[in-house]
Amino acid sequence: xxxxxxxxxxxxxxxxxxxFLTFALQSFTCQSQQNMITPPYLQKGDTVAxxxxxxxxxxxxxxxxxxxxxxxxxxxxxxxxxxxxxxxxAGTDEQRAADFQKQLDNPNIKAIWCVRGxxxxxxxxxxxxxxxxxxxxxxxIGFSDVTxxxxxxxxxxxxxxxxxxxxxIPRATPAAVSSMKSGLFxxxxxxxxxxxxxxxxxxATGELVGGNLSILYSLxxxxxxxxxxxxxxxxxxxxxxxxxxxxxxxxxxRNGCIENLKGIVVGAMTKMKDNEFPWGKNxxxxxxxxxxxxxxxxxxxxxxxxxxxxxxxxMGSTVTIEVNESGSTVVxxx
Numbered sequence: 581x582x583x584x585x586x587x588x589x590x591x592x593x594x595x596x597x598x599x600f601l602t603f604a605l606q607s608f609t610c611q612s613q614q615n616m617i618t619p620p621y622l623q624k625g626d627t628v629a630x631x632x633x634x635x636x637x638x639x640x641x642x643x644x645x646x647x648x649x650x651x652x653x654x655x656x657x658x659x660x661x662x663x664x665x666x667x668x669x670a671g672t673d674e675q676r677a678a679d680f681q682k683q684l685d686n687p688n689i690k691a692i693w694c695v696r697g698x699x700x701x702x703x704x705x706x707x708x709x710x711x712x713x714x715x716x717x718x719x720x721i722g723f724s725d726v727t728x729x730x731x732x733x734x735x736x737x738x739x740x741x742x743x744x745x746x747x748x749i750p751r752a753t754p755a756a757v758s759s760m761k762s763g764l765f766x767x768x769x770x771x772x773x774x775x776x777x778x779x780x781x782x783x784a785t786g787e788l789v790g791g792n793l794s795i796l797y798s799l800x801x802x803x804x805x806x807x808x809x810x811x812x813x814x815x816x817x818x819x820x821x822x823x824x825x826x827x828x829x830x831x832x833x834r835n836g837c838i839e840n841l842k843g844i845v846v847g848a849m850t851k852m853k854d855n856e857f858p859w860g861k862n863x864x865x866x867x868x869x870x871x872x873x874x875x876x877x878x879x880x881x882x883x884x885x886x887x888x889x890x891x892x893x894x895m896g897s898t899v900t901i902e903v904n905e906s907g908s909t910v911v912x913x914x
Contacts, residue, residue, distance in 0.1 A: 616787065616896040617738045618914075619691075619717040621766030624653030626690040629683035630746055631659025632670030634725045635698025637747065638663055642695070645746035652761060659683060662695060669700045676700065677707035685712040690719070691764065696747045697724025702795075705732055705804065713738075719764060721745070723890065724818070727791030730895045732804040734789055742791055742814070742884070743892035751888050759892040770911040771891060773882055778864055782877030783902040784843035785913070788895055790814035792885075797828040800835055808837035812899055815867070816847030816885030822859040822866065825852070829870040838871055843901050844878045845910065848885030877903040879910070 622628075628649055630642060646656045661679040664671035671679075683689045694701075705728055720729050720740040733740045743760045744752045762769050789806045790796060793815045799805045817825065832838050849863035861869060864880050871878060879901060883889040898913045 615737075616734075617717055618897075619719050619739065622652075622654065622690055622719070622764045625655070627655040627657055627688055628691045628693050629657045629659055629686075629689045630662065630693050630695055631676075631679050631683060632661040632664070632695045633676055633680060633704060633722075633729070634670065634694075634700035635668055635696055636665050636670040637661075637695045638665050641750075642746055645693075645749045648749060648757070652765075657683070657689065668698065669703075670695075673700075673703045673707065677704040680704065681708055684708065684710070684718075687712075687716045692718060692720050694720070694722035694726045694729070694745060696745055697722065697726060697792075699725055701725045701728040702798065702804075705729065710736065721760075721764075723816075723884075724792050724886065725795060727795035728799065728804060730791050731789075731796070731799055731806050734806055734896050735804060737896075739894055739896035741892055742895050744890050748888075748890065753889040756883075756888065756890045756892070763892040763894050768912075769892070769894065770909065771883070773879065773908045773910075775905060775907045776880045778868055778878075778880040779903050779908060780868075780872075780876070780878040781903050781905070782843070782875075783900070784812060784877050785898065785900040786810050786812040786842040788812045788814060788845075788893060788897055788899045788912075790845075791816070791895070793817040793825070793828050794820060797831055800831065808832075809840040810842055811840075812843045812845060812901060813837070813841050814845040814847060814882075814884070814893060814895075816849065817852075817863070818848075818850045818886040819853065820863075821853045821855065822861065822863060823855065825849070825863050826859065826861075826866045826870070829867060833870055838874060841874070841876055843876050844871060845882050845884075845901065846878065846880045847882045848887040848890075850886040877901055879903055879908040882908070882910070 649656045659679045661670040789811045790813045900911045
């Protein structure tokens, strides 16, 4: 081979390399900004399954929720995990997974409403097969420990609903219940919240992800961990020591989550605890301290989480948040 050929070969190799890298970058961008799949919105006559993925529910407490579903024109099916009692849990991991799988695979079930939180969903999520769910997507509903499912579904590319659960219906505000109905039936969803001295002003649009902070923290490094890039992160928590809140927020920051966000929505930080020697900041001050160096809008005291006014959030939806001296808005776009 003549030496004069080498420049042409080198040039051709460089062009191929550029084309390959461009394709790879486009592929990565598409994956990180995937179009989330919206399960079919509910219609009158549809059936909702109520089951337990975590803490047991052995009380006869579901009549208010069943009556509510009937008032919406929906039917209710009670899962086999309701009433099971294995220490704290609603049956064994296998029993909870089997009940969820049964409802997941049934095309006549249009939504699965987790009865309560607690702990245990992470113990059964890896036992689930989402093959038939992909063929017939449906709404998965709940909050707190159900954040495991919200995040797992998000990584798969599906939306879900963070909101009131059957055991919280009797004490939920009318606005919280109404927002759940709006989310399930595909009605327009938006919120206006009054000003808060901790708010950081700005406007951002992005996909809404997140849920319970403790669960988010526990999922980091797993296949259910969310991608934070260009997202709007929602967080809330209950019954945690303040230094735990700081630890979890620091972990999110050190994992690169916070620096890649477009905005943050902070829900209720309920019943926080402190040590004999105080941490020195409350929960919202901790969130502010860890995130303040990033130039993104932050909404504090948003009505969602372990409170009566737990407004529904469609996780995986594109939302626009705007924060100014008059207050904040959260508008669900698609």
